[in-house]
Amino acid sequence: xxxxxxxxxxxxxxxxxxxxxxxxxxxxGDRVALVGRSGAGKSTLISLIHQQVKGQSSLVPQxxxxxxxxPVFHNVYMGRLDxxxxxxxxxxxxxxxxKDTRDVKALLAELAMPEKIWIPAASLSGGQRQRIAVxxxxxxxxxxxxxxxxxxxxxxxxxxxxxxxxKERFRTSxxxxxxxxxxxxxxxxxxxxxxxxxxxxxxSDKLTPADIMPLY
Amino acid sequence: MxxxxxxxxxxxFTAIAVVSLVFADxxxxxxxxxxxxxxxxxxxxxxxxxxxxxxxxxxxxxxxFAFVGVALxxxxxFLLALAYRAYPVRIFCAFxxxxxxxxxxxxxxxxxxxxxxxxxxxxxxxxxxIFAKVYSEILxxxxxxxxxxxxxxxxVISAFLFARIPDCWVQMRTYTxxxxxxGLRSSAILGFVGLPTLGFYLESAFxxxxxxxxGAMLILFYVLIATLPLWVKPKLLPVYILGAPFxxxxxxxxxxxxxxxxxxxxxxxxxxxNEEGWAGMGSWLGELFVDQALPxxxxxxxxxxxxxxxxxxxxLLAFPLISTHFxxxxxxxxxxxxxxxxxxxxEYILAYILLQLWGPSMLPAVVALALHNGGIIGHLIGRxxxxxxxxxxxxxxxxxxxxELVPRIYRSFLxxxxxxxxxxxRETAILGILGIYTLGFYVxxxxxxxxxxxxxxxxxxxxxxxxxxxxxxxxIRRKLALQTMPTC
Numbered sequence: 001x002x003x004x005x006x007x008x009x010x011x012x013x014x015x016x017x018x019x020x021x022x023x024x025x026x027x028x029g030d031r032v033a034l035v036g037r038s039g040a041g042k043s044t045l046i047s048l049i050h051q052q053v054k055g056q057s058s059l060v061p062q063x064x065x066x067x068x069x070x071p072v073f074h075n076v077y078m079g080r081l082d083x084x085x086x087x088x089x090x091x092x093x094x095x096x097x098x099k100d101t102r103d104v105k106a107l108l109a110e111l112a113m114p115e116k117i118w119i120p121a122a123s124l125s126g127g128q129r130q131r132i133a134v135x136x137x138x139x140x141x142x143x144x145x146x147x148x149x150x151x152x153x154x155x156x157x158x159x160x161x162x163x164x165x166x167k168e169r170f171r172t173s174x175x176x177x178x179x180x181x182x183x184x185x186x187x188x189x190x191x192x193x194x195x196x197x198x199x200x201x202x203x204s205d206k207l208t209p210a211d212i213m214p215l216y
Numbered sequence: 217m218x219x220x221x222x223x224x225x226x227x228x229f230t231a232i233a234v235v236s237l238v239f240a241d242x243x244x245x246x247x248x249x250x251x252x253x254x255x256x257x258x259x260x261x262x263x264x265x266x267x268x269x270x271x272x273x274x275x276x277x278x279x280x281f282a283f284v285g286v287a288l289x290x291x292x293x294f295l296l297a298l299a300y301r302a303y304p305v306r307i308f309c310a311f312x313x314x315x316x317x318x319x320x321x322x323x324x325x326x327x328x329x330x331x332x333x334x335x336x337x338x339x340x341x342x343x344x345x346i347f348a349k350v351y352s353e354i355l356x357x358x359x360x361x362x363x364x365x366x367x368x369x370x371x372v373i374s375a376f377l378f379a380r381i382p383d384c385w386v387q388m389r390t391y392t393x394x395x396x397x398x399g400l401r402s403s404a405i406l407g408f409v410g411l412p413t414l415g416f417y418l419e420s421a422f423x424x425x426x427x428x429x430x431g432a433m434l435i436l437f438y439v440l441i442a443t444l445p446l447w448v449k450p451k452l453l454p455v456y457i458l459g460a461p462f463x464x465x466x467x468x469x470x471x472x473x474x475x476x477x478x479x480x481x482x483x484x485x486x487x488x489x490n491e492e493g494w495a496g497m498g499s500w501l502g503e504l505f506v507d508q509a510l511p512x513x514x515x516x517x518x519x520x521x522x523x524x525x526x527x528x529x530x531x532l533l534a535f536p537l538i539s540t541h542f543x544x545x546x547x548x549x550x551x552x553x554x555x556x557x558x559x560x561x562x563e564y565i566l567a568y569i570l571l572q573l574w575g576p577s578m579l580p581a582v583v584a585l586a587l588h589n590g591g592i593i594g595h596l597i598g599r600x601x602x603x604x605x606x607x608x609x610x611x612x613x614x615x616x617x618x619x620e621l622v623p624r625i626y627r628s629f630l631x632x633x634x635x636x637x638x639x640x641x642r643e644t645a646i647l648g649i650l651g652i653y654t655l656g657f658y659v660x661x662x663x664x665x666x667x668x669x670x671x672x673x674x675x676x677x678x679x680x681x682x683x684x685x686x687x688x689x690x691x692i693r694r695k696l697a698l699q700t701m702p703t704c
Contacts, residue, residue: 055368065361069382078362078378082369089374140367 003027003172006052011044011196019044019196026172028143033183033204034176036193036215042176045193046148049174053144058137058170060147064129068122072113075121075132076104079140107135110165112158126153134162138169145173151182180209221696222630226528233525236518241653242582245575252573259427260434267429270417275436276463278413281332281406282399283460285339289399290392292340293347300352313345314682316646317402318564319656319675321409322663327478329471332464335411339402343395350391354384389450397444401562404437408564408649412465418565422572430569434561441560482668489669504670508662509677512648512655516681519578519654520641523585527640528633530590532622534558535598541606541616555598558591563643564650571650581647581654585640593632597625631698638686645678655681 003026010020019041026032034042043062050059058079066075073096081089092100101117108114111131116124121132130153137145145166151159159179163186166173177183183190184204192200192215199215218224246252265271299305321338328334363379407415414433421429448456481489487496536542537551563584570580601621610620648656655678662671693699 059365061361061365063361065359065365067362067379067382069385070378074378074382078366080367081371081374081378082367084374086371086373089371090377093377136365142367 031187032174033187040193041196057144058140060150062148064133066121076135079136145170147175243577260431263432264428274417280460280463282403286399288340289343292344296348297351309345309348314679327475330468405564485669508658512658516654526586527589531593534594538598540602563588634689637689
């Protein structure tokens with residue numbers, strides 16, 4: 001995917017406009033961090049982009065969207081349901097194929113949780129669940145990442161690990177982050193959202209944390 | 217108090233029941249009711265497990281019919297649930313579940329005869345309608361987010377299997393297992409119309425005055441239901457389902473000529489068959505309506521309203537028996553056993569027994585309906601009351617009952633009661649087969665007189681009445697903002 005332009009984006013809830021009208025142009029290779037106070041419209045913007053690209057993206061939503069009754073393996077495997085025939089997916093539900101198991105396990109190893117592969121998502125902690133959603137997005141393997149606070153439940157080293165992985169695996173990304181330091185460290189461009197409007201849009205190497213703070 | 221909508225609704229329904237009592241035929245007509253009752257209880261405490269060889273077979277057949285019927289019903293219901301958004305499917309399901317298992321059995325008996333298919337379909341068809349409704353509600357409530365996250369191009373079946381079924385699975389399994397218990401009860405009463413299940417042997421034991429045999433059958437039936445969680449294990453389920461069809465018995469072979477005759481002649485209204493045209497049809501329908509349908513509807517409605525309020529009274533009286541806020545563990549265990557017996561005994565069997573003892577009137581029907589349904593609701597709200605944490609200095613005794621517990625459980629009590637309104641009406645209609653003048657009586661008489669055309673119209677009227685009460689019950693529950701889960 002070679003970047004995209006979004007113009008005239010708006011969203012309303014209960015008759016009240018929460019975002020826009022705003023325009024945003026994302027070029028291929030951009031790693032955008034969306035920053036701003038909670039309630040500023042970051043999540044809404046992410047789901048708007050998801051709709052605009054017609055689902056052709058790896059998405060990590062804030063509420064993760066895991067199937068609680070399924071083991072970690074199947075939650076991750078769901079990122080590629082479109083690549084296989086129905087019979088293959090059905091068999092996988094009963095008994096996964098060795099190749100897929102290997103791939104998913106390798107991915108989980110990178111996220112430091114390979115031993116959890118057969119545990120149902122429901123019995124994992126908040127941080128672990130967040131990493132499953134990240135693993136599913138990585139497994140999906142699309143060019144564009146859309147992530148809404150993907151590291152909010154992770155501790156310091158784990159947050160860096162995940163951000164590093166996301167940086168390596170996706171050429172283009174839009175990530176809502178509340179951690180300004182991490183946004184500056186892992187993203188190439190900072191877009192600040194305030195009251196549903198773009199209040200800041202600069203390359204990250206021109207900014208310091210102090211420039212972003214007024215948004216909060 | 218009077219300003220509370222729940223209290224007002226309760227008072228209105230109580231008033232309707234009191235007025236109905238004036239019109240109802242409530243009496244003990246047998247010469248020696250208490251002596252008969254005493255002999256019956258003596259039979260229960262001196263059960264004879266070995267007198268009839270048929271007992272073991274009857275239990276086996278009861279279980280087999282329940283398994284095959286519920287299994288077919290759940291598969292059919294699941295498929296219907298997938299299309300439940302379509303309005304015609306909803307209507308179809310509402311319709312097939314509004315017709316009682318015994319009515320289905322009476323219909324199938326006319327053309328399949330005493331073939332096992334009659335019993336299996338009599339359970340499977342109404343259950344499919346119920347499963348379709350409950351399954352679709354469960355599927356509807358599942359979190360839609362995982363489905364939205366799937367890559368575009370994912371197949372419909374893959375998406376359904378991965379994103380929808382897993383989170384619904386446990387709930388669907390629990391409900392299906394619960395329904396199996398209901399299926400055992402349905403299967404047992406099918407014996408009353410001649411299928412080889414428990415009801416058949418119970419009826420013959422009673423008519424010959426063999427109370428100890430009847431007692432043995434009832435006790436074994438309670439044991440069967442109470443131990444259900446012990447012998448129905450997920451791992452054994454495939455064995456039971458594949459094995460059950462082989463234990464339905466031979467029955468009688470199907471005469472296909474009867475099947476054709478039933479659909480092409482028997483159920484065609486007689487004016488049309490005799491070419492009397494639509495004018496004849498009008499007077500035929502009018503006569504049927506005035507002579508049979510109206511008295512049937514009248515009796516069904518007043519009996520239902522009395523039974524509904526009696527059910528509520530029994531439930532409110534019974535729930536403290538199992539509530540942790542009253543009495544010690546010994547009394548609670550006794551209460552549990554008592555309520556298990558009440559809710560495991562199908563109202564049809566209870567009404568049959570009481571009718572034998574007290575003679576024909578509406579009284580046995582009201583008591584049977586109230587005991588069975590009151591036992592179910594009492595169990596549910598009793599369990600709920602146990603989860604209420606009272607303050608340490610809460611009053612005790614009657615004050616605790618009236619001030620602390622009843623106000624807190626009253627809304628869910630009403631929710632369950634209005635949920636069961638339609639079920640009580642369905643059962644009331646069917647109790648007519650025992651000789652009480654509700655709709656079932658007129659259906660049964662029409663069948664006895666080989667007037668299947670009339671019987672079919674009356675069954676359709678009964679179904680519409682049930683659907684009407686179901687809609688009214690749901691309207692009241694919505695109006696009072698009451699929520700409940702399905703019971704059977």
